[in-house]
Amino acid sequence: MRNVDFSVVHDAQLLKIELRNNYVELLFKLVDETVFIVILDGIERMLCNSFKEGNTILSADVINDSSKCSILLNKLFELNEAEKNENPTYLLKIKEKINSQELxxxxxSPSYGCELIALCKRVVTG
Known part of the structure; x- marks a missing residue:
């Protein structure tokens, strides 16, 4: 995956989330009115909360280091406090896949509206 500068989506609006067979397409309208598409390919799991009219983006990030995404993974898998402390085996395997760049x-992150967390094989722009 090439490095993508997601700073362009700061203050953009998330207009559409389209679920396909094994991928998700996100459509953004940037501040300068251009359209920016992000494809989340090979979706394993996704959490999407509070999609609203006028979704405004604070930031978008691709994280490929498990030490930097533990809180997001806890949220994605809806772990309770006991599960967070146990570090379930399946979560350890997912962290290994993140560290080996498989996932x-x-x-x-929203300024207003939708927060989205996705575990996927790759993120591409179109």
């Missing part, structure tokens, strides 16, 4: 975490 990445995509995080869309």
């Amino acid at each position: 990445v975490v995509f995080h869309l």
Whole structure:
């Protein structure tokens, strides 16, 4: 995966989330009115909360280091406090896959509206 500068989506609007067979397409309208598409390919798991009219993006990040995404993974898998402390085996395997670049975490943080956390094989722009 090439490095993508996701700073362009700061203050953009998330207009559409389209679920396909094994991928998700996100459509953004940037501040300059251009359209920016992000494809989350090979979706393993996704959490999307509070999609609203006028979704405004604070930041978007691709995380490929498990030490930097533990809180997001806890949220994605809806772990309770006991599970967070146990470090379930399946979560340890997912962290290994993140560290070996088999999977990445995509995080869309809102200024207003939708927060999205996705565990997928790759993130591409189109």
